[in-house]
Amino acid sequence: MKNIIYISDLAKFVDQEVTLQGWLYNKRSSKKVKFLILRDGTGYLQCVTFIGNVSEEVFNLADSITQESSFRVTGKVKAEPRAVGGFELDVINIELISDSVDYPITPKEHGIEFLMDQRHLWVRSKKQVAILKIRHRIVKAIRDFFDERGFVLFDPPIITPNAVEGTSTLFETPYFDLGKAYLTQSGQLYAEAGAMALGKVYTFGPTFRAEKSKTRRHLTEFWMVEPEAAFYELDDVMDLAEEFLEYIVQTILEERKEELEILERDITKLQNVKRPFPRISYDEAVKLLHEKGHEFEYGNDLGAADETVISESYDRPVMVHRYPQQVKAFYMKRDPENDNLALGVDVLASEGYGEIIGGSQREDDINKLLERIKEHDLPQEFFEWYLDLRRFGSVPHSGFGLGLERTISWICGLDHLREAIPFPRMIYRNTP
RNA sequence: UCCACGUUAGCUCAAUGGUAGAGCAUGCGGCUGUUAACCGCAGGGUUGUAGGUUCGAGUCCUACACGUGGAGCCA
Structure with a gap:
C-alpha cells in the first residue's frame, strides 16, 4: 500500500500526484467529463476525468463504472472550492479493483424495512x-x-x-x-x-x-x-x-x-x-x-x-x-x-x-x-x-x-x- | 400483549369499482463543471396470501402473514 493516501490527508498533497483507493459513492457525467465521487471511509473526493487527459480505456472505465465498485485512482490534487470537501482530483489513471452490479441502495429515498434488510x-x-x-x-x-x-x-x-x-x-x-x-x-x-x-x-x-x-x-x-x-x-x-x-x-x-x-x-x-x-x-x-x-x-x-x-x-x-x-x-x-x-x-x-x-x-x-x-x-x-x-x-x-x-x-x-x-x-x- | 396504519415494477410512491402509471435504478443515445446533475428513448407487474361480494376488484368485505409506529416496561 505504498504511496497510497487517504482522503482525510489530501490537504498535505495539494498539487502533487497521489493514488487513493475506495468505492464509487456516486457519479455524474457529460460526454467529455466524468465526475466520480470516491469514498474511502475517511471522506469523499470528486475525481474529475476529462476526455483528453486519460487513455481511451480509462475514460471508458470512468464512463461505465457503477455505484460502489471498488477502484484505485491516481491523479493530481487540486484545491477546488466547487467540490465538496474543498479538494478534487485531476484523474490520470483509474484501476478497477472489483465491480458492483445492481447495488440496491440508490441515491433516492428508501423505506426503513428495505434499509434495515440492507x-x-x-x-x-x-x-x-x-x-x-x-x-x-x-x-x-x-x-x-x-x-x-x-x-x-x-x-x-x-x-x-x-x-x-x-x-x-x-x-x-x-x-x-x-x-x-x-x-x-x-x-x-x-x-x-x-x-x-x-x-x-x-x-x-x-x-x-x-x-x-x-x-x-x-x-x-x-x-x-x-x-x-x-x-x-x-x-x-x-x-x-x-x-x-x-x-x-x-x-x-x-x-x-x-x-x-x-x-x-x-x-x-x-x-x-x-x-x-x-x-x-x-x-x-x-x-x-x-x-x-x-x-x-x-x-x-x-x-x-x-x-x-x-x-x-x-x-x-x-x-x-x-x-x-x-x-x-x-x-x-x-x-x-x-x-x-x-x-x-x-x-x-x-x-x-x-x-x-x-x-x-x-x-x-x-x-x-x-x-x-x-x-x-x-x-x-x-x-x-x-x-x-x-x-x-x-x-x-x-x-x-x-x-x-x-x-x-x-x-x-x-x-x-x-x-x-x-x-x-x-x-x-x-x-x- | 394491546391499539393504529400499511403491503402495487429492483427501490420510493400514484391510480372515483371500469385498459396498472410516474420518479429513481438498469440499458441505449445527447451534453466540457456536475453537486440526490440534467434531457430523450427502451425494457421492467401473479397489485402480500387465501377466500368472498360484483357483469367487472389494486380499490369493497373476511381471515391470515409480514412490516411500521404507538402504549406498557425501561437505558
Whole structure:
C-alpha cells in the first residue's frame, strides 16, 4: 500500500500526484467529463476525468463504472472550492479493483424495512458513516471522562445466574449442568462489588432486555455505561451525571462538527447542555404536569408523554429525583426524610429524547435490603454475595447507567435508536 | 400483549369499482463543471396470501402473514 493516501490527508498533497483507493459513492457525467465521487471511509473526493487527459480505456472505465465498485485512482490534487470537501482530483489513471452490479441502495429515498434488510450496505451511506463516527467519539469521551477522574474500568459478567432487578424480561440460555443462565440486563450489582474494591469504577458493555418493547426508544441489545462510586450520595451522583453529559456533548460539538452538519443537526439546543442542569423532585415534576394541564396520577411512574412535557419546560437536560419507592428498584435507598421516596434520579434529555440516565443511591443497610428482597419476592440465595457487600464494611454508595444508543440518538437528532448501532437487535429483527 | 396504519415494477410512491402509471435504478443515445446533475428513448407487474361480494376488484368485505409506529416496561 505504498504511496497510497487517504482522503482525510489530501490537504498535505495539494498539487502533487497521489493514488487513493475506495468505492464509487456516486457519479455524474457529460460526454467529455466524468465526475466520480470516491469514498474511502475517511471522506469523499470528486475525481474529475476529462476526455483528453486519460487513455481511451480509462475514460471508458470512468464512463461505465457503477455505484460502489471498488477502484484505485491516481491523479493530481487540486484545491477546488466547487467540490465538496474543498479538494478534487485531476484523474490520470483509474484501476478497477472489483465491480458492483445492481447495488440496491440508490441515491433516492428508501423505506426503513428495505434499509434495515440492507443494513450491511446501508452503513456505507454518508449519514450512517457520520453517525458511526460520532458513536465512536462518544465512546471515547465516556472512557476519557471516567479515566481522567480516577474511575477504574470494571467488567461485569454478561452471563448471569439471575435477574438483576428481579424482572422476568431476560434472555435465557441453557448452561451445562447448572440449568439456565441469563444475559445480563445491567452490570450494576457487580459494579457495586467493584466500588467496594476500587473506590470508583465504571462498567461499559452490551446489555440485553427481552422486553417486547416496540418503540423508537428500545433495542433488545444495547450498550450501557455504569459508574459506581463508594461514599457517593445522591447529590454527588447528580453532580457527576451533569458534568458527564456536559463533557460528552461539548466534546462532540467541538470534535464532530462536520458529522453533525452532515446529519443537519440543529446544534443550538446542544450548546445549552452546560451545568447546572435543573433539578426537580418527583413532587415538583407532578406539580409541573398539573400546572400544564396534563393529567397525571401521583404515585405513578413518569410515562413517555409525561417526560416530554417535563423536558420541554427546560432548555437543557433535567434531573428528576426522589421518586415514589414503589415504582423504583429494590436496591434504591429510601429518603431518610420520607420513607415513601427512593433516592433515585432520572436524567431526561432535551427535545423529547426521554430518559438517558437512571441512577440512585443504593441501600447500604443490610436489614433494610433483606426486607426489600422479601417485599419484591426475590430469591435471597442469589443475592447472598450482594448482601455480603453490606456485611463486610458497608458504606454509602451511588451510581447511574447511561444508555449509549439513546445518547447517540439524542446528540445526532435521530428519530430512532436503530441507526445509533451498527446492527440493531429488535423484537422483530435479528438480521443481518 | 394491546391499539393504529400499511403491503402495487429492483427501490420510493400514484391510480372515483371500469385498459396498472410516474420518479429513481438498469440499458441505449445527447451534453466540457456536475453537486440526490440534467434531457430523450427502451425494457421492467401473479397489485402480500387465501377466500368472498360484483357483469367487472389494486380499490369493497373476511381471515391470515409480514412490516411500521404507538402504549406498557425501561437505558
